[in-house]
Amino acid sequence: MTTVSAPRIEHHRDPLGIGESRPRLSWTLSDAPADWQQHAYAITVVRIDGEETFDVASSEQVLVPWPSRALESRERVAVRVAVQGDDGDWFDPSPATWLETGLLHAEDWSARPIGLELDEDPESDARRATLVRRGFRVDGQIVRARLYATAHGLYDAEINGIRVGSDTLSPGWTVYRERLRYYAYDVAGLLRDGDNAIGAWLGDGWYRGRLGWRGGHRNVFGRDLSFLAQLEITYADGRRVTLGTDDTWRAAPSPILRSGIYDGEDHDARQEVPGWSTPAFDDGDWAPVAVRERDPRTLVAPTGPPVRVTEDVAPVAVLTSPRGARILDFGQNLVGRVRIRAMGPRGATVTLRTAEVLQEGEIFTRPLRSARSTDHYTLAGRRDGEEWEPRFTFHGFRYVEVDGWPGDLDADAAAGALTARVLHTDLERTGWFACSDPLVEQLHRNVVWGMRGNFVDIPTDCPQRDERVGWTGDIQVFGPTASTLFDVSGMLSGWLRDLEADQLPDGTVPWFVPVIPTHKVWDPIRPGAAWGDVATLLPWTIYQRFGDTGVLATQFESARRWVDKVESAAGPDRLWNEGFQLGDWLDPAAPPQDPGDARTDRYLVATAYFARSARAVADMARVLDRSADAAHYAALAGEVAAAFRAAYVKPDGTMTSDAQTAYALAIVFDLLPDPAQRARAGARLAELVRADGNRIATGFVGTPLVYDALTLTGHTDTAYDLLQETECPSWLYQIVQGATTIWERWDALLPDGSVNPGTMTSFNHYALGAVADWLHRSVAGLAPAEPGYRRIRFAPRPGGGLTHASATQRTPYGEASISWRIEHDRLHVDVTVPVGTTAELDLPGLAVEELGHGSHARSVSLAG
Template sequence: MTIVSAPRIEHHRDPLGIGESRPRLSWRLSGAPDGWRQERYAVTVVREDGEERVEVTSAAQVLVPWPGRALDSRERVRVHVAVQGADGSWSDRSPETWLETGLLHADDWSAQPVGLDLDEGPESDARRATLVRRSFRIDGTIARARLYATAHGLYEAEINGIRVGSDTLSPGWTVYRERLRYYTYDVTDLLVDGENALGAWLGDGWYRGRLGWRGGHRNVFGGDLSFLGQLEIVYADGRRETVATDDSWTAALSPILRSGIYDGEDYDARQEIPGWTTASFDDDGWLPVAVRTRDPRTLVAPTAPPVRVTQEVAPIAVLTSPAGARILDFGQNLVGRVRIRVAGPRGATITLRTAEVLQEGEIYTRPLRSARSSDSYTLDGRPAGEEWEPRFTFHGFRYVEVSGWPGDLDADAAAGALIARVLHTDLERTGWFSCSDPLVEQLHRNVVWGMRGNFVDIPTDCPQRDERVGWTGDVQVFGPTASTLYDVSGMLSGWLRDVEADQLPDGTVPWFVPVIPSHKVWSPIRAGAAWGDVATLLPWTLYQRFGDDGVLATQFESARRWVDKVDSLAGPDRLWNEGFQLGDWLDPAAPPQDPADARTDRYLVATAYFARSARAVADMARVLGRTADVTHYESLAADVAAAFRAAYVRADGTMTSDAQTAYALAIVFDLLADDRQRAVAGARLADLVRAAGNRIATGFVGTPLVCDALTMTGHTDAAYDLLLEQECPSWLYQVVQGATTVWERWDAMLPDGTVNPGTMTSFNHYALGAVADWLHRSVAGLAAAEPGYRRIRFAPRLGGGLTHASATQRTPYGETSISWHVEQDELRVEVVVPVGATAELDLPGAAREELGHGAHARAVPLRP
């Protein structure tokens, strides 16, 4: 009997307050007999005024169009699905999914931003965090209540003394002038009959806090701290009431003395205001709020889950440094904050300083540059003890130096008094990998941890130093791996809208999004290969992995404008061989202070990416049915590839830049003329790997491609040699050095245990971890052969002495997996294909085989 899952609404994990009036639907199928295929589906939408049922003849089950009329603002409906097979029989209907829209129109908003009016200049960094509140009365039985909330800065809301929601660092970081995200909360159960109170904590965050390196900039997006909240109450008798932020609210200073993304948080519990969000509180003495402005047309609903605390990690050791400092070792480089539970004298101050590494037994903070990365808590002296965790900051750390602790730190840490709270965008995990080599498994774990720590509302470059911005090139190269490990469809499609918002009118894509002022190397914004190509290649990656042609439609103009910009820079010869480029950034041969000085010609890199992006736009146009654009951009891509070959490929098939990245680009981007050139390029690439002692010789551009290039040209053994090398520079060098995340530099920690002298040295940076996608696709052998895994390719490529590997992928159609192991002279493989998908099985020494849904096991002899 075919079973239909509860439908998923767009890419939402919790479809409350969604911003789509016609959300697309997806469902998964299970339990179908062999050979069964969906031929028809029926969607039923149950509304307050009745239900609509729409039947569609289609095998589609991923992101199908919304049936019936569009939803209104605040509308709450139930949706369920049934499917019909070729035999004409219908499944039982699926479980219901409740969904509710947010405020879809600008005129739905009556709230205005409000905050404390402090007489300080627009460049001030001394502004205290603040509180805002208002009391109101409930008169009657409540059917439902929703709080729609956002802020200039960061906020946490409370009703009647109880925290609203579980999100943190909300509303996140967007291009605030164009898009300010709001969140919807069901607060029905927090309200009581009679008097109530609503309030919010406010902190600087990205909106007005310090951003950027070399001292940074403050008040980049505005100088005010303001809460914008709209509480809408629906009574059982049909009455509606709105409590919105306006001039009736009051404000006061909070006990947060200082708060910043880079610098941490200082909190004085003696300045707490007990009960300030309870109905009985008397706010006499609080100040009237200042009412600010916000165009409601810029308020947008989220497309992804918020940032949340997702895990708690206890320290594995309490160390004493040579200087006598007490240091907690959490055993894992992570991103988050430390929660403390403590009892001590009033006025005592505890300080927590964070760092990723130790050097000579002390926490080593030089890699943080100007980020203070320190929190402090001054005790109120309550006999029963106190609990505190910073609200509006986060740190990247493994080690925490604790000073001023009033008790026995060793005993208290063992009892759970100091806990690291891991935070990141609360994405759904979708990809898993394992194999017989424990070092490779640790490498994969490092990639996962690195992604978690750098997907904090936006895809960042590092979580610890005075930077933490959305570098476009980093996520461009890591996008395939990110899309394997987690469901990033909603998060990255939302971030791409910010890319377009910050894209210049001439098509130039910034180096990082959202844009902040930066030193002269990065300002004014200039076009750069690999980084700007996020506009073309990331939408295509999301389409390939999640089957979402909507992201192509939304981003097509942005992608096209980027390629047109590069076309204008290249000129008639189609070679992008002028201007500032980062090239193969952080090639290990580059000097510490000049990471763009790579072995591969930076203009070879630029022209290769020009060809790849032109082809990507043609592919996007084909999916969208834009015939004229297909013709134009296919022709452009062919011209650029021909120019690339003429300029950078010699007659004998070798390249003018005789470097690993050059060959990897030419092979993977399909820029070579024929099989002969591909064979020569593959052989030369393998020779270069061997000549380097199997050590890495690629930077950000080449690293995601080099193993694929070797595998595609029949040199899988060389790819495994690269993977398994343990000498510096290599992936496993980091692992044997004790890394628990992926480093920014191959040699961020030198073999003698000292930190690389470069001023740009992060120990949590995901770009070089892009190899994990190859681990899934080639080592385990599980890949998407058609968008969204509608068709799956199982093609493990054995090597490196591995005796088993496996991968599991939670696809839009359901869970698929492969597990292989070598037993004597036989390869045994087990695969699972979800209902609605098909697969091809390509095993060494065996004919390719077509598979339908279900579990399949095969055994093939291995040739000596």
Template sequence: MSVTVEAPRIEHHREPLGIGERMPRLSWRVASAPSGWRQAAYRVELEQRGAATSFEVQSPDQVLVAWPGEPLQSRERVTVRIAVRGADDAWSEASAPTSLEAGLLEPGDWTARPVGATRNENPNTDDRRPSLVRRGFEAREGVVRARLYATAHGVYEAELNGERVGDDTLSPGWTVYGTRLRYYTYDVTALVRPGHNAIGAWLGDGWYRGRLGWRGGFRNVYGYDQSFLGQLELTYADGTREVIATDHSWRSAPSPILQSGIYDGEDYDAREEQPGWSAPAFDDSAWEGVQERHRDPATLVAPTAPPVRATEELRPVEVLTGPSGSRILDFGQNLVGRVRIRVSGPAGATVTLRTAEVMQDGEIYTRPLRAARAADSYTFAGRDAEEWEPRFTFHGFRYVEVGGWPGDLDADAAAGALVARVYHTDLERTGWFESSDPALNRLHENVVWGMRGNFVDIPTDCPQRDERIGWTGDIQVFGPTASTLFDVSGMLSGWLRDVAIEQLPDGTVPWYVPVIPAVDKWTPMRPGAAWGDVATLLPWTLYERFGDVAVLEAQFDSARRWVDLLERLAGPSRLWDTGFQLGDWLDPAAPPHDPADARTDRYLVATAYFAKSARTVARMADVLGLAEERTHYDALAGEVVAAFAEAYVNDDGTMTSDAQTAYALGLRFDLITDPGRRDAAAARLAQLVHEAGNRISTGFVGTPLVSDALSSGGQVETAYDLILERECPSWLYQVEQGATTVWERWDSLLPDGTVNPGQMTSFNHYALGAVADWMHRVIAGLAPDAPGYRRIRFAPRPGGGLTSASARQLTAYGEAAIAWRMADGRLHVEATVPIGAEAVLDLAGAREETLPPGTHTRDVAQTA
């Protein structure tokens, strides 16, 4: 068998067009090789600046290796191929090429300035109707390359010669705009024609100046203007370049969008359309001039992750009629996106679409949306056929109430005329799980759908109500599961840069990033355990799952400053036992009006996280070769662990907070170091689970840890009892209630079928779905055992009456997989190790062994 190499990957980009890295790292997978083959060297072949060069490196590394060529210049295009060889082999054939292209890397590359209408920039008026902006231009014969570099104050969609540019939406997304405003690069070569051309953009408020936050929210958080910044660059065959940039020569007009907001939806009047407005022949003499706005080019950055895109379409599974006579579409799945309609109607008639996640008393139930209107409307122009989808909003919904529909809206009509389009950051799927229990499989699918719906440019807490912000605690606990299910490396490393920017000088990490104004509880910002610890734990998770040392380098100062703050707050006692804390948020025993009133002492939680973060910073320092810092934070962690044990762990291994979360923290964070106490703590945790009828008793903090605390503490069957329980509160209770995503509260829907009366009752929240990572690692038995899955641990722990389970993980080296089944008292296992990695096989009843690349089968007797 010959050695074959896949086309290399550039950094974490799925599409390396307009990248921002001057020396991008390279990764590749070896698709096939003879048995026993191992890479000993690699060769990078570059076509750069008109010359072909190659660089040979003696190394087994194939993930995120250093760029060997010259640093990229703005707009530079390079073709990369990879060849490899073993210790005694000839070089393989070079891989298929990957072409990459740099974006605009220097502030001086930008001549464009943001432009937009001035009529709706008065903060004292309700006139917020979005604008169109456009300009005509001439192009000579011989255009060989055309690139549009674009962003906005607000959100935008660009058009060129009447055609939509790109397939992204809600761009440029949500960042700390004053410091980092993303721009996107589009290849528009095929759209430019010799002679007359036109370019334009739709604009919307988005996060930049739209309503953000709860209790009415805030507008104009980042600015009053709604502006487009675009730079179209035409490269001709003779090597000359022409730039058409946004400036005072552009024109503006009101768009057919009457209003648009992230929370409130969009209203569109097709009678206000100006057909052909982005085509060359359009007469814009009646349009207004534009106002140029200021933008520091130094803040313009290329994205590190894919944009938000439509990734799936769903048709209604049923058309319902409510007691009021309302017509309601059930899409069968709680999703995030928008509804597209295709229908004809009389001019001036309006169709309204109101969205909701749940129904109650036969009607859509919108109280959980709080102040989010979550509705769209379309007013017909009166054409024979009209198609429309909102542009600058998104909704979390399963049900859509349709009002004003022309004609009968039965199931047949709805199936062809209304489609739910699913939107989220277009991440690559990397993790799959399946078992012999259909309910467990549905739980896993709910976690996947919940993640998709809450990864809309930033990791949000909920996609439907007047919030949708980047809570740091939620992604801190869900990070391992997110990193298993999808390749979040580029998205979350980019978001962590905003965390560092928003971090206060004293080290305080905000509750959510980007920061928006809030009410007294959140502003001024105060340090909070589990939420602020995202600065330490999420970078470490990304390093463990993707092998990226650069994320540790980028975030080390932020992580260190957070732990230094905790050291000051705790003082000589090393106990963080003062100040505001959310603790084990949404413990099921907490009353609806006070979700922080948990069974576990909130200061026990805070001190536990202090120890965990200090230890993690020590590990980061060790990886980065910072010996002095490693020694300091390692010693600090030891002091905090000792203080924790003295304050919260009794001599018999029980804890002062005799609650599931307390034991989960003590065990999983290695805060109970004495072996006898650890065994006793694990036994007590199992006893608490059984005393609760195997129902869950943990909130946001304890839930990601409790299953691991049980299984690693010798209580595997209790861990299965916990996850397979179907009574409220439990994971499978939600499944039994028909959930298609994970809820914010264990009982967002009460056993009597009514919605929980609490103010925070989202039916799409990913935090409690963090158990999916345990399902992959323990039930199926596939986990990283070295950063980036360079070494894999196959260690399934069957139980709970399951007869089979499997997991697949697309790693940087290729697909790792395990499948097991129980039959006649024997465990049959098949495991696949990708080329470039190795694995440890750890089966109960068998000696641990190391597996080379390839597929391996084992058959082991299992004792009762």
């Protein structure tokens, strides 16, 4: 019997407080008979005034249009789906999904931002976090209670002494002047009849905390620290009471004496205010709040999940450094903060200093640059002990130096007393990979950990030093891998809207989003290839992996404006060969302090990306039925590709920049239509890889492409040689050196164990982890052949001595998988194709085979 899953609402994991009035719906099917196909579907929408069912003759099941009238603010409805097969039979409807809209219109907000005016230096990084609160009464039976909350800064809300929600670092980091995100919470279970209280902690966060390197800047988005909240209570008798932030609230300094994203948090438990968010608390000596102005038109509901603590990690060892310091080793470079449980005298202070690596047995903080990355907790001296973790900061670390611990800190004591709490945007895992080489498996784990640590509300470059910004080039190259490993569709769709908000009027895409002021290299903003191309290539990636045409429609103008800007910069000859470019950033041959000095001509890189982005905009226009735009940008792409070949490709297929990245760009971006030139370019690329001893010779631009370029031109064995090399620089060199995440530099740790002397030396950067997508698509052999995996390509390419590999992908249609093994010169392959999709199976030596949904097993001889 075919079963239908409960429908998914847009890209939401929990569709409470959504911002879409006409949300699209998706569902998966299972247990369908062979060759069965969906012929029609029926969506039932259950509203408070009745239900409607809409029959649609269609085989679509991913992001189908909302069939009913638009939802209103606060509207809660149930949705279920039934499907009809091509035999005419209808199957049982799915379980219902409840969804609820948030506040969709500016006029829905009556609350005003509030905060506490403190006499403090607005340029200081030691500004105190604050508390705001008010009491209220509940009178009657509650049927619904919602809290809508956001802040200038970061907030943690409480009702009757209980934390609201499981999110942290909310409302996150957006282009606040145009897009301030709010979250909705179901708080009915926290309320009680009679007296109640609501309050919030407020910290600087990204809004007014220190941002940027070389000392950074404060108050980038404003100087106020403000909480905006609206508590709406609906009673059984139909009353709806709204309690918004206003001048009836009271405020006081919190026990958090300072808090910053880079610098950590100082908390004095002696200054805590017991019961401050409970109804019995007397706030008579608290100060009146300052009521501030805020344009409610900027308030937006989230499109993806919030940041949450997703895992706890215990220390694996307690080390004693040469100078006698106690250092916890958590065994994994991770992102989060440390929770402590301690008992000690009042006034004693525990200090936690974090670092990613050790040098000569001590924590090594030079890679952090000016980030203090230190937390202080001063004990209140409670007899039953104290528990604490920072609220408004996060660190990237493996090691924590602990000073001032009350009592002995051996391994047994540390295991229960100090815990690393891993936090990141709470994305759903969608892709898994395994193989017979433990070093390659560790490489894949490192990519996953690196992504988790750098997807903290926005896609950042690194999580530990005085930077942590949304570099556009990093996510451009890593987007396909991110979209394989996790469901990033909602998160990155929202971030792309921030990108468009920060995009300059002439179409220039910033180097990082949200934009912050920096030193002269990045300010004023100038267009740069590979970084700016995120405006075209990331929407296309999301479309390819999740089947979402909506992101193409939303981002088309942004993408088009970027290509138009590049066209203007290149001029009639179609060569983008002037201006500032980063090129193949962090080529391992580049000097430590000049990472843009790569082997590949930076203008070759720029022109190749110009051609690729023009083609992407043409493809977007084609999908969106914009035929005139499709024709225009396709013609432009052809002109740029011809100019590229004339300037950079020799008649025999070799290139003016005889470097791996140059060939990889030309092959993967399909700039060599002549088969002979393409074959020669592939051969030369393989020769260069071998000449470099199978060591890495590419930077940010070339690394995501070189494996595909080798595979596409028939040099898979060379790709495996490159993958499995262990000498520096190489992927597995990092693993041999003990890496548990992906490094910024191939040689962040030198062969002698010392840290690279460059000032850019992060041990947790995801960009070079883009190789993981090739592991899924070519090593295991699972890739989308049509957008959203509507059609799947299974094409494993065994090599490198691997005896088995597998990949599982949770596609929009359900779970697809492949597993292969080699036994006695035969390749045995098992695949699973989800209902609603088709697949092609491409095995060595056999013709491509068409597959329907279900499980399939094949075997082929590899002998000869």
